[in-house]
Amino acid sequence: MNSDIYILLILLLPLLSFLFIGLSGRKLSTGMAVSVGCLTLITTLIFSIAVAFDYFFVKGSVGGVYAPQIVARFEWLRFSPGMSIDLGLIVDPISVMMLLVITCISTMVNIFSIGYMKGEERLKSYYAYLSLFTFSMLGLVLSINIFQMYIFWELVGISSFLLIGFFFNKPSAIAAAKKAFIVTRFADFGFLIGILILGTGAKTFDFLTLIDRLTHPGVALDSLTGSGFLGMSCLTWALILVFMGGAGKSAMFPLHIWLPDAMEGPTPVSALIHAATMVVAGVFLVARLFPIYSISAPEVLQGIAYIGSFTALFSALIACAQTDIKKVLAYSTISQIGFMMFALGVAGWGEGHDEGFTASMFHLFTHAFFKALLFLCAGSVIHAVHSNEMKDMGGLRKSMPITHITFLLACLAIAGIPPFSGFFSKEAILSAAAHGNPPVFYVGLFTSALTSFYMFRLYFSIFWSKPVDAHAHNHEKGQWAMNIPLILLAIGAVLAGLIPFGKYVSATGKAIELPIHVMFSVLPVCLGLGGILVAAFMYKKQNEIPQKVTKLLGNFYEAAYKKFFIDEIYLFLTHKVIFNLIGRPAAWFDRNVVDGMIQRTGSTSVNTSNAIKNLQSGKLQGYTMYFLGGVIVLVVLILIKFL
Amino acid sequence: MEQVPLAHMLILSTILFFIGIYGFFTRRNMITMLMSTELILNSVNINFVAFNRYLYPHQLEGIFFTLFIIAVAASEVSLAVAIIINIYRKFKTIDIEETDTMKY
Numbered sequence: 001m002n003s004d005i006y007i008l009l010i011l012l013l014p015l016l017s018f019l020f021i022g023l024s025g026r027k028l029s030t031g032m033a034v035s036v037g038c039l040t041l042i043t044t045l046i047f048s049i050a051v052a053f054d055y056f057f058v059k060g061s062v063g064g065v066y067a068p069q070i071v072a073r074f075e076w077l078r079f080s081p082g083m084s085i086d087l088g089l090i091v092d093p094i095s096v097m098m099l100l101v102i103t104c105i106s107t108m109v110n111i112f113s114i115g116y117m118k119g120e121e122r123l124k125s126y127y128a129y130l131s132l133f134t135f136s137m138l139g140l141v142l143s144i145n146i147f148q149m150y151i152f153w154e155l156v157g158i159s160s161f162l163l164i165g166f167f168f169n170k171p172s173a174i175a176a177a178k179k180a181f182i183v184t185r186f187a188d189f190g191f192l193i194g195i196l197i198l199g200t201g202a203k204t205f206d207f208l209t210l211i212d213r214l215t216h217p218g219v220a221l222d223s224l225t226g227s228g229f230l231g232m233s234c235l236t237w238a239l240i241l242v243f244m245g246g247a248g249k250s251a252m253f254p255l256h257i258w259l260p261d262a263m264e265g266p267t268p269v270s271a272l273i274h275a276a277t278m279v280v281a282g283v284f285l286v287a288r289l290f291p292i293y294s295i296s297a298p299e300v301l302q303g304i305a306y307i308g309s310f311t312a313l314f315s316a317l318i319a320c321a322q323t324d325i326k327k328v329l330a331y332s333t334i335s336q337i338g339f340m341m342f343a344l345g346v347a348g349w350g351e352g353h354d355e356g357f358t359a360s361m362f363h364l365f366t367h368a369f370f371k372a373l374l375f376l377c378a379g380s381v382i383h384a385v386h387s388n389e390m391k392d393m394g395g396l397r398k399s400m401p402i403t404h405i406t407f408l409l410a411c412l413a414i415a416g417i418p419p420f421s422g423f424f425s426k427e428a429i430l431s432a433a434a435h436g437n438p439p440v441f442y443v444g445l446f447t448s449a450l451t452s453f454y455m456f457r458l459y460f461s462i463f464w465s466k467p468v469d470a471h472a473h474n475h476e477k478g479q480w481a482m483n484i485p486l487i488l489l490a491i492g493a494v495l496a497g498l499i500p501f502g503k504y505v506s507a508t509g510k511a512i513e514l515p516i517h518v519m520f521s522v523l524p525v526c527l528g529l530g531g532i533l534v535a536a537f538m539y540k541k542q543n544e545i546p547q548k549v550t551k552l553l554g555n556f557y558e559a560a561y562k563k564f565f566i567d568e569i570y571l572f573l574t575h576k577v578i579f580n581l582i583g584r585p586a587a588w589f590d591r592n593v594v595d596g597m598i599q600r601t602g603s604t605s606v607n608t609s610n611a612i613k614n615l616q617s618g619k620l621q622g623y624t625m626y627f628l629g630g631v632i633v634l635v636v637l638i639l640i641k642f643l
Numbered sequence: 644m645e646q647v648p649l650a651h652m653l654i655l656s657t658i659l660f661f662i663g664i665y666g667f668f669t670r671r672n673m674i675t676m677l678m679s680t681e682l683i684l685n686s687v688n689i690n691f692v693a694f695n696r697y698l699y700p701h702q703l704e705g706i707f708f709t710l711f712i713i714a715v716a717a718s719e720v721s722l723a724v725a726i727i728i729n730i731y732r733k734f735k736t737i738d739i740e741e742t743d744t745m746k747y
Contacts, residue, residue, distance in 0.1 A: 613747040614747070616746050616747045617743065617746050618743035618744060618745045618746030619739075619740070619743050619746075620739055620743075621667070621668055621739060624667065624668070625668065628664070
């Protein structure tokens with residue numbers, strides 16, 4: 001079994017499908033485009049399962065370590081004999097895991113879209129964009145080189161932009177697409193500077209060499225730690241800037257503002273890009289460079305832990321107050337990515353400390369299933385109700401039985417109730433935090449209670465709340481394209497946690513144990529159940545309690561509902577501060593000094609020629625008169641001179 | 644043999660020259676203006692011949708120049724008349740005041 005060919009095909013098939021659907025124009029029928037898109041992804045899914053099987057079981061671990069393998073590599077840009085940018089494909093535990101997640105969720109979303117986007121005029125472009133996204137995301141995780149990763153990173157950004165703005169006749173969708181692009185672009189600017197600092201310091205862009213040079217004492221490490229800027233060493237700066245890029249994509253506070261708005265895109269896209277795959281790219285980036293972070297710059301990692309835990313808590317609070325179901329899910333996504341980030345942040349290097357790394361990757365894996373499932377269920381509900389607002393829903397459990405059951409399973413998984421998948425990964429994260437950083441642990445504990453509260457608030461508001469309409473017809477009949485992905489993902493969301501994840505994915509490649517301590521688990525599970533009970537008490541039947549609680553919380557509720565005014569702060573900063581203090585003076589200078597000089601030159605010559613153009617009158621005798629006058633003047637001059 | 648003094652020749656050519664200039668500026672008809680330029684050329688011819696005869700009687704450059712000028716004037720007339728005919732075809736007139744479209 002030659003898995004190298006498979007990996008190349010996994011990467012190339014979505015690209016070919018994008019080119020085929022995107023370039024074939026009107027001749028291609030919509031059905032054809034849809035089947036090409038779906039079949040390509042099913043093929044890549046099969047290939048990635050084969051690759052994963054081959055990597056983990058056929059080749060297996062050498063001496064207990066899953067070593068990274070370079071599958072393909074060729075030189076692309078050479079700067080100097082020692083420094084060049086190569087393109088290639090790497091296979092290691094985290095990239096294989098991401099391969100599985102991406103192809104699996106992409107396939108489900110592609111199939112779901114057949115039902116959800118039915119009748120959409122630009123369905124072909126939609127499938128082309130989905131293929132482009134899958135290609136760039138796969139390229140991102142398979143990159144051998146931080147620069148190559150940056151290229152795919154931007155490609156992912158552009159496909160996200162295209163898909164958020166898919167309904168381009170809706171002004172809010174355009175604004176959201178622009179916002180997402182600008183915010184992540186701003187963050188990527190930091191990422192690029194970080195890459196350049198790392199690259200010039202280590203004289204390489206290659207991940208494996210980079211990690212090797214920056215974790216062992218040597219010239220490269222000395223040159224980066226020796227020089228500093230504003231009291232921090234260059235290495236610290238570079239890693240902070242690289243993390244900034246990751247924070248932009250992964251919607252960490254304060255760069256999270258684009259993700260809730262990105263929900264303007266079609267719901268399956270939200271499931272794929274803005275919940276399961278693209279937004280975890282930042283986590284993946286930190287995981288990729290984890291040895292450098294943990295060995296050479298543990299202080300940055302600690303900062304990541306604080307940012308992650310703050311983001312998790314902050315967005316969980318906002319999620320409790322939102323009424324748009326996709327916004328609730330968006331903030332819950334931010335919160336869960338916060339969990340993954342702080343799990344990485346609390347991890348250290350070496351035996352017994354790197355539990356957090358595995359926990360983070362584990363949570364990434366399980367989260368992809370249940371969050372994609374939640375979004376697809378939300379898509380189903382929106383498809384049936386034609387509204388995003390909770391108040392338009394309620395009592396849907398009879399008319400949408402499959403959605404109801406799968407949504408419940410996903411909620412139980414995200415709330416961390418055993419034996420669903422979220423329980424295992426969240427326990428691992430919390431136990432890593434309890435060992436590594438107790439304050440972060442308490443924040444995480446409180447946030448996980450909030451998580452189960454807002455998820456079940458959502459669940460009860462959609463499916464209970466109002467009395468069931470006895471005459472309601474079943475919305476799901478004949479919607480096989482939407483129901484099958486729900487069922488498959490539900491199976492994943494329930495069972496993904498049973499995988500002995502620590503055996504396969506760890507920071508060093510050595511298998512580690514992710515033990516379940518029964519005593520330790522009691523508290524988080526009880527808190528989770530408590531959140532569910534509170535939500536059931538408040539939202540299962542329509543009653544006055546939510547209003548009373550809202551009144552009781554007063555301004556705090558208002559602030560959470562308004563997303564703690566972060567958007568307003570950004571608007572104030574950009575419009576009032578940056579536009580007025582920098583933009584306007586710069587525009588004045590440009591208009592009056594830079595442009596002014598050019599304008600003045602032009603207008604002067606125009607005026608002069610206007611003034612003298614009447615000399616060319618077209619009258620022959622007039623010209624001769626000037627000529628004669630000139631001759632007379634010359635004669636007079638000559639006479640004066642010589643007489 | 645009593646000779647006509649040089650001054651007389653020069654006075655004649657000057658008068659001829661200014662008649663030409665006057666005609667060139669006052670006439671509106673292109674043919675008349677062309678005739679005026681011929682007058683100017685002829686006054687120059689007289690100058691050449693006169694100076695040649697009175698100052699350097701043993702040389703012939705002045706007379707050669709005169710012959711050249713006559714030849715050039717003849718070809719110039721043929722060109723000018725061709726131009727005037729074309730102008731007439733376009734404007735239906737050969738009035739210099741009305742053919743002033745070649746301007747800014």
